[in-house]
Amino acid sequence: MTRSSLISGLGVVAVVVLVLAIGLLPRLGVWFGHDGTAATGHGVTTTLTGEASIGGPFTLVNGAGETVTESSFPGQYLLMYFGYTYCPDVCPSSLYAMSLALQDLEPALVDKIQPLFITVDPERDTQAMVADYAAAFHPKLIGLTGTSEQVTAAARAWRVYYQRVDMPDSAVGYLIDHSAFLYLMRPDGGLATFFRHGDQPDAIAAGLRAALTQDASG
Numbered sequence: 001m002t003r004s005s006l007i008s009g010l011g012v013v014a015v016v017v018l019v020l021a022i023g024l025l026p027r028l029g030v031w032f033g034h035d036g037t038a039a040t041g042h043g044v045t046t047t048l049t050g051e052a053s054i055g056g057p058f059t060l061v062n063g064a065g066e067t068v069t070e071s072s073f074p075g076q077y078l079l080m081y082f083g084y085t086y087c088p089d090v091c092p093s094s095l096y097a098m099s100l101a102l103q104d105l106e107p108a109l110v111d112k113i114q115p116l117f118i119t120v121d122p123e124r125d126t127q128a129m130v131a132d133y134a135a136a137f138h139p140k141l142i143g144l145t146g147t148s149e150q151v152t153a154a155a156r157a158w159r160v161y162y163q164r165v166d167m168p169d170s171a172v173g174y175l176i177d178h179s180a181f182l183y184l185m186r187p188d189g190g191l192a193t194f195f196r197h198g199d200q201p202d203a204i205a206a207g208l209r210a211a212l213t214q215d216a217s218g
């Protein structure tokens with residue numbers, strides 16, 4: 001092998017490695033994103049420290065076809081989770097943990113909280129589907145969907161990362177990888193606290209209790 005062919009051979013290897021690495025990046029993002037603990041590269045982790053940058057106005061639709069906005073629950077804390085009903089694992093376990101936490105919490109505190117499940121899959125998740133899905137986890141949990149534009153705007157306001165992953169060999173057709181934070185928003189719209197996928201129900205209950213009682217005393 002001549003020197004020049006060796007160099008060009010290395011060049012080809014370098015290009016192949018680069019292409020593989022680039023091809024791998026979205027998968028890595030997807031993996032870490034759904035886990036909800038390391039959704040870096042999508043601004044989630046960093047922006048969670050800046051309370052002002054999480055949340056905002058939103059316009060969505062509930063199971064009865066009624067418009068729901070940030071003003072629909074005056075005086076209430078909003079406990080918000082973005083996901084989708086076809087989610088095989090992360091959404092059910094996160095919502096189950098949330099449900100157990102709410103069962104743990106004193107009824108007087110639960111009265112101050114309005115839990116919301118917001119789909120990031122409005123294409124498949126109809127009004128009836130999100131409503132039924134949410135109600136299966138907790139009687140207070142309200143499922144919301146909307147037009148693609150409405151859902152995109154809400155997800156953007158909460159810095160939710162989500163990306164469709166086509167599954168051509170699967171009956172469901174596609175999955176959606178998404179960040180999996182549970183946000184507690186104050187009645188004034190500010191972020192009170194948040195929880196990660198994998199947080200245990202008792203830890204979530206303790207966090208909710210601390211946030212609500214701190215606000216009440218402060």
Ligand code: NI
Nearest residue numbers: 083087090091
């Ligand atoms: Ni999910």
